[in-house]
Ligand SMILES: Nc1ncnc2c1ncn2[C@@H]1O[C@H](COP(=O)(O)O)[C@@H](OP(=O)(O)O)[C@H]1O
Ligand SMILES: [Mg+2]
Ligand SMILES: [Mg+2]
């Protein structure tokens with residue numbers, strides 16, 4: 524469904540949320556389908572979902588056409604798939620299912636965490652995006668699935684190929700606590716276990732960051748990379764595809780430094796985080812504190828997120844803290 528929307532995206536399919544970020548019929552449709560399937564597959568479970576989208580804007584009169592389009596997309600997808608014999612969902616059903624994602628999460632019990640399309644800006648450009656689903660158990664991420672439909676199966680940093688320009692089969696990453704991280708092709712292939720790069724040498728370590736400078740400071744990451752001695756240019760891609768690429772060793776570092784005051788949401792990191800952690804990587808905030816998913820819909824953290832392998836983390840943390848100190852000094 525999402526790929527079909529990307530191929531035929533119309534101007535009327537894209538809307539602006541109150542924080543000015545884009546949302547499309549595919550974001551809403553994906554949220555409905557994932558929530559619908561989880562509830563069908565887990566009957567009798569207490570269902571708690573922390574998901575990005577809500578129905579607020581769709582309930583406005585001017586959104587009627589959009590709501591109709593989402594409803595048709597979802598019903599067509601369920602009918603074409605054939606796994607669930609249900610009568611077509613009404614517009615009200617669609618709104619209700621979207622709002623099943625309004626859980627506050629937290630440190631007690633189990634909560635699914637969903638970003639129905641992560642990297643919507645990348646999706647709109649035809650670049651990278653991900654569908655990211657995690658599961659929290661007593662505040663810890665215990666399961667993660669990350670679908671990256673535009674990510675090639677081969678390394679995207681290899682010098683011998685410009686694989687980002689190839690037609691990708693797409694990758695599915697998955698990880699379960701203490702069971703390792705795996706990657707398979709979205710068109711079906713046996714999963715292979717993935718591991719983060721084991722380089723100790725920052726000169727060999729490619730680093731990932733957001734394509735969008737508004738999401739993460741490119742100048743700060745540039746100064747950190749310089750301090751560390753990283754030689755390669757940054758690899759800028761959208762979404763948690765960065766975590767996926769890191770988990771299989773395409774690069775060794777992911778840096779994320781949003782503007783002051785921005786609060787990171789758990790759905791932007793939960794699935795990617797466990798994929799990288801189970802592939803042998805580590806993630807922390809800029810103070811070296813592990814990411815804490817138990818505090819509700821937001822991550823409570825200091826300044827930024829850094830992800831790498833165990834060997835590089837001490838040097839990376841030092842470079843991050845030195846660069847942050849320098850940035851805070853008044854320029855002469
Ligand atoms: N000003 C900002 N600073 C940091 N992150 C932001 C941001 N505005 C939006 N985002 C988040 O950045 C995510 C995309 O990350 P990336 O830059 O790695 O592709 C967005 O996810 P969505 O696309 O799901 O809304 C959104 O949650
Ligand atoms: Mg969004
Ligand atoms: Mg997101």
Ligand SMILES: [Mg+2]
Pocket residue numbers: 550575638639640641642643
């Ligand atoms: Mg999203």
